[in-house]
Amino acid sequence: MKITTPLILATCLLAASGCVTKGTHEQTLADLDQMRKTSAKTAADFDAFKKQSASQIVALEEEKAKLSSDLLAEQSAAAGLRNDKQMLMTRATATSDEMAGLQKRMGEMQSQASDREMEIGKLKQGGETLAAEKARLEKERAAKEAEIQRLTKTQEDLSKSLKAEIERGDIKIKQVRDRLTINMVEKVLFNSGQAQVKPQGLTVLKSVSDILKNVSDKQIRIEGHTDNVPIGVKIRDKFPTNWELSTARATTVVRYFIEKGGVSRENLEAVGYADTRPVADNETDEGRTANRRIEIALFPKDLSAIVSEIQQ
Numbered sequence: 375m376k377i378t379t380p381l382i383l384a385t386c387l388l389a390a391s392g393c394v395t396k397g398t399h400e401q402t403l404a405d406l407d408q409m410r411k412t413s414a415k416t417a418a419d420f421d422a423f424k425k426q427s428a429s430q431i432v433a434l435e436e437e438k439a440k441l442s443s444d445l446l447a448e449q450s451a452a453a454g455l456r457n458d459k460q461m462l463m464t465r466a467t468a469t470s471d472e473m474a475g476l477q478k479r480m481g482e483m484q485s486q487a488s489d490r491e492m493e494i495g496k497l498k499q500g501g502e503t504l505a506a507e508k509a510r511l512e513k514e515r516a517a518k519e520a521e522i523q524r525l526t527k528t529q530e531d532l533s534k535s536l537k538a539e540i541e542r543g544d545i546k547i548k549q550v551r552d553r554l555t556i557n558m559v560e561k562v563l564f565n566s567g568q569a570q571v572k573p574q575g576l577t578v579l580k581s582v583s584d585i586l587k588n589v590s591d592k593q594i595r596i597e598g599h600t601d602n603v604p605i606g607v608k609i610r611d612k613f614p615t616n617w618e619l620s621t622a623r624a625t626t627v628v629r630y631f632i633e634k635g636g637v638s639r640e641n642l643e644a645v646g647y648a649d650t651r652p653v654a655d656n657e658t659d660e661g662r663t664a665n666r667r668i669e670i671a672l673f674p675k676d677l678s679a680i681v682s683e684i685q686q
């Protein structure tokens with residue numbers, strides 16, 4: 375159909391022109407042949423172009439399909455990346471929260487560690503304090519034991535020196551660990567109602583002071599005691615009550631120890647108790663005799679001072 379189109383056109387032209395010359399006819403035939411050839415070539419070129427175009431279209435369709443597939447893959451990958459990004463952001467948020475929690479816990483642990491370190495320091499300090507206290511107590515215990523031993527030696531020396539008076543029952547010596555008491559009934563040192571020491575009493579005080587002057591780790595208290603019988607009229611001007619009499623007798627003994635016996639005055643004290651501390655019943659003669667007495671009490675000084683003296 376495509377080849378006949380030029381022929382129809384040529385026929386129409388001949389019809390329109392009427393009669394032509396032979397030369398013209400031949401030329402026309404030649405032109406028609408040339409046109410057939412051109413038309414055939416054009417048809418061949420068209421078929422070739424059509425085939426080429428079809429091939430290109432197929433290739434383009436395949437490339438389009440591949441591009442569509444690649445696009446879908448890229449879109450899928452992009453969606454995956456978006457999902458991954460979202461997951462990473464979620465994980466980052468969780469990690470950030472976790473990090474904040476960890477930092478908080480680390481802070482708490484550091485605070486706890488600091489507290490524990492302070493506690494350990496306090497315990498160490500407490501241990502050192504306890505060790506020092508233990509050492510101090512051990513020194514005090516050793517000092518106390520040494521003190522008791524010295525006091526026992528003092529009791530033994532007094533017992534030997536006052537053996538006769540002790541055997542007669544006029545003097546009693548009693549030791550209870552770190553305390554020593556020398557109990558002298560009135561007649562050993564004084565006449566009734568008097569505060570001046572008798573000659574025989576001075577001998578006793580001399581024996582006692584010879585031992586007490588070597589005692590440096592004890593406080594020595596001289597106590598005056600009476601019975602509950604009121605002071606007689608004859609001596610009431612001098613001793614209005616038993617308080618004055620008991621105090622005067624204690625003071626007399628202290629003065630002797632200081633002035634004649636060589637006992638350190640820093641270790642001595644005198645006190646009168648009148649009839650407030652009886653050792654027997656004042657309703658009997660024997661009881662009142664026992665209550666009229668001089669007691670010499672040796673008791674500990676401050677142990678820390680003793681420890682210091684021992685260390686020096």
